[in-house]
Amino acid sequence: MIDNDKIIQTLEKKLMSFNNDAKTQNVGTVVKNTDGVIVASGLSKAIMGEIVLFKDGNSGTILNLDEDSVSIILLGVGSDIKEGDTLKTSGQMLGIEVSDELLGRVINVLGDPLDGKPKLKNGKNMPLEKIAAGVVDREPVNTPLKTGIKAIDSMIPIGRGQRELIIGDRQTGKTAIAIDTIINQKNNKKPVICIYVAIGQKQSTVAQVIDRLTKEGALSYSVVVLASASDQASLQYLAPYAGIAIAEYFLEKGKDVLVVFDDLTKHAWAYRQISLVLRRPAGREAYPGDIFYLHSRLLERSVKLNKQNGGGSITALPIIETQANDISAYIPTNVISITDGQIYLQADLFNSGIRPAINVGQSVSRVGGAAQTPAIKSVSGKLRLELAQYNSLAAFAQFGSELDSATQKQLDRGKRLTEILKQPQFAPLSESLEVLSIYAVTSGLMDDVAIESFLRFEKDMHEFAKKRYPNVLEKLSNEEKPTEDTLKQIKKLLEEFKKRFD
Amino acid sequence: MKRKIIDKLVAQSYKQNDLDEKKVNKIAALLSKSDLKRYINGLKLQDMKKSLIVSTPINNQDLKKFQKLFPNKKIAFTKDPSLMLGIRIVDNDMVYEFTLKNTLHKIISYMQENYD
Numbered sequence A: 001m002i003d004n005d006k007i008i009q010t011l012e013k014k015l016m017s018f019n020n021d022a023k024t025q026n027v028g029t030v031v032k033n034t035d036g037v038i039v040a041s042g043l044s045k046a047i048m049g050e051i052v053l054f055k056d057g058n059s060g061t062i063l064n065l066d067e068d069s070v071s072i073i074l075l076g077v078g079s080d081i082k083e084g085d086t087l088k089t090s091g092q093m094l095g096i097e098v099s100d101e102l103l104g105r106v107i108n109v110l111g112d113p114l115d116g117k118p119k120l121k122n123g124k125n126m127p128l129e130k131i132a133a134g135v136v137d138r139e140p141v142n143t144p145l146k147t148g149i150k151a152i153d154s155m156i157p158i159g160r161g162q163r164e165l166i167i168g169d170r171q172t173g174k175t176a177i178a179i180d181t182i183i184n185q186k187n188n189k190k191p192v193i194c195i196y197v198a199i200g201q202k203q204s205t206v207a208q209v210i211d212r213l214t215k216e217g218a219l220s221y222s223v224v225v226l227a228s229a230s231d232q233a234s235l236q237y238l239a240p241y242a243g244i245a246i247a248e249y250f251l252e253k254g255k256d257v258l259v260v261f262d263d264l265t266k267h268a269w270a271y272r273q274i275s276l277v278l279r280r281p282a283g284r285e286a287y288p289g290d291i292f293y294l295h296s297r298l299l300e301r302s303v304k305l306n307k308q309n310g311g312g313s314i315t316a317l318p319i320i321e322t323q324a325n326d327i328s329a330y331i332p333t334n335v336i337s338i339t340d341g342q343i344y345l346q347a348d349l350f351n352s353g354i355r356p357a358i359n360v361g362q363s364v365s366r367v368g369g370a371a372q373t374p375a376i377k378s379v380s381g382k383l384r385l386e387l388a389q390y391n392s393l394a395a396f397a398q399f400g401s402e403l404d405s406a407t408q409k410q411l412d413r414g415k416r417l418t419e420i421l422k423q424p425q426f427a428p429l430s431e432s433l434e435v436l437s438i439y440a441v442t443s444g445l446m447d448d449v450a451i452e453s454f455l456r457f458e459k460d461m462h463e464f465a466k467k468r469y470p471n472v473l474e475k476l477s478n479e480e481k482p483t484e485d486t487l488k489q490i491k492k493l494l495e496e497f498k499k500r501f502d
Numbered sequence B: 001m002k003r004k005i006i007d008k009l010v011a012q013s014y015k016q017n018d019l020d021e022k023k024v025n026k027i028a029a030l031l032s033k034s035d036l037k038r039y040i041n042g043l044k045l046q047d048m049k050k051s052l053i054v055s056t057p058i059n060n061q062d063l064k065k066f067q068k069l070f071p072n073k074k075i076a077f078t079k080d081p082s083l084m085l086g087i088r089i090v091d092n093d094m095v096y097e098f099t100l101k102n103t104l105h106k107i108i109s110y111m112q113e114n115y116d
Helices: A002-018 A151-154 A174-187 A203-215 A235-251 A264-277 A291-299 A329-337 A349-350 A376-378 A383-396 A405-420 A431-442 A453-467 A469-478 A484-500 B005-013 B021-031 B033-050 B063-071 B100-114
Strands: A023-034 A038-041 A050-054 A059-065 A069-074 A088-093 A093-098 A124-127 A165-168 A192-199 A222-228 A258-264 A314-321 A339-347 B051-054 B074-079 B086-091 B094-099
Touching: A002 B051, A023 A050, A023 A383, A038 B033, A050 A383, A059 A235, A059 B074, A069 A235, A088 A124, A093 A235, A124 A235, A124 A264, A151 A383, A151 A431, A165 A174, A174 A203, A174 A258, A174 A314, A192 A264, A192 B005, A192 B074, A203 A222, A203 A431, A222 A235, A222 A329, A222 B094, A235 A258, A235 A291, A235 A314, A264 A291, A264 A329, A291 A314, A291 A329, A314 A329, A376 A383, A376 A431, A383 A405, A405 A431, A405 A453, A431 A453, A431 B033, A453 A484, A469 A484, B005 B021, B005 B033, B021 B033, B021 B051, B033 B051, B063 B074, B094 B100
Parallel strands: A165 A314, A165 A339, A192 A222, A192 A258, A258 A314, B051 B074
Antiparallel strands: A023 A038, A023 A088, A023 B094, A038 A069, A050 A059, A050 A088, A059 A069, A093 A124, B051 B086, B086 B094
């Protein structure tokens, strides 16, 4: 009964307010429909990015405003739209409904579910296009985002709020790094919400990713936004903006968010396609002039907010696919210059069994060092330098037959370091185990272990440490620099384990 | 031909509020096929700007009232019984709707938004 009264009261209120309320609409007529881009006349009051509604229920968003026409990209199939059809402005900008219920879901760019579950209701509408937070609202990156990958956490550390590019040829393990990072977040004390944005990928590939996240129990704190290869270019173009809009919802709540854009090369292709159909002037590699702004305005939205603004963060892991290791192509150089560092994966390293196939010399993290914990910093200080020296020496040593003992020693240490940084997929490590492994090699405690049995040795050593020395691992996981006493205990642990290892 | 010239030709094709047939034919004869297409489109747009369509559910309407409200517009009346009381005015690309149908639609959408 209360509900009925409420409804009637609301209706009455509405009717009262309708007395002088004329409905005003700005309408237009379709002039041209070319490959999902509509040119329409009229719509004189339309604004950039506004949603327009077609008579057949389709919708689109405005991308070009000309003197007497507007260009619209369709958000649906729209093959039935023909010349002379009418359309109207909606007065709304493009946005996506977001709420906490979105966690664990697979959605498309418009927020429609793709996992067979019901559509989200009563969410907050987050705009797809938004100006990034200003300098006053931000603070420097100071908290680590642990990937669980030894090579990254020790040499190319990523901080919360950082933009770290993952770049490399096809089949070099770019997505694997991103997925491992997402999986590793379940071990965090302060949880990180993960958003995986798949752009222009095969649906089967994305299905595998979703399956893996589900198996690892990582989907419960993740959202997958999908604009597959079979979706329109317009949806592929909007996908990363939908991803970051979802991230901003959680950011407003003071949470830490990780967004993976897989990948921005295909995003640039989609935008190039749209721009060419829109007849915008083509520049280098036929990309439009604003291709840099396309990615810079997206990645600038990743942020570490200060405490007054909630203290949340958005970390971005954009992925770029190169052709034949060419990082000097247009899109790779653009995104390299936008981001705060890059993880460069090389096909020949991958094929020679070094996985993750990170090229240490060309990979860098410009701000992550400040976020590295003292524990990992203390053991990985010389790691990068030693590996770089090893790589240059290894190339040189191929030509000479006689090497002095110091060089031989350096080469041997380099080989061991390379071996210990190898890591299987979907097996991210906790920081304590990372520190234990790296310290074991850098301190020379594993110098008498055969390189071939490193992987087995490391795995068994971790098990042994978990069983017999949990207190050491606990000390290492408190993020503080290991004390002399802890280091002694590690030494004891390793010597005891070596006796058991055959 | 440049767009500005086409726009000028469109503007010159009018005598007061009506098209000057002689001028239009003269201009059309001089234009190439693509320019002629743009010229025709320009005329269509101009014509839309100069006209006003008033839709009501009944036939009798007071023309003078609308002429006062919209001077320099060619006013055309159409009958649309689906409107259910009220009026709809189409002025170029703007549509003003003041009808019961619109009000009912608003109530329905309000209820859909606020109640499951």
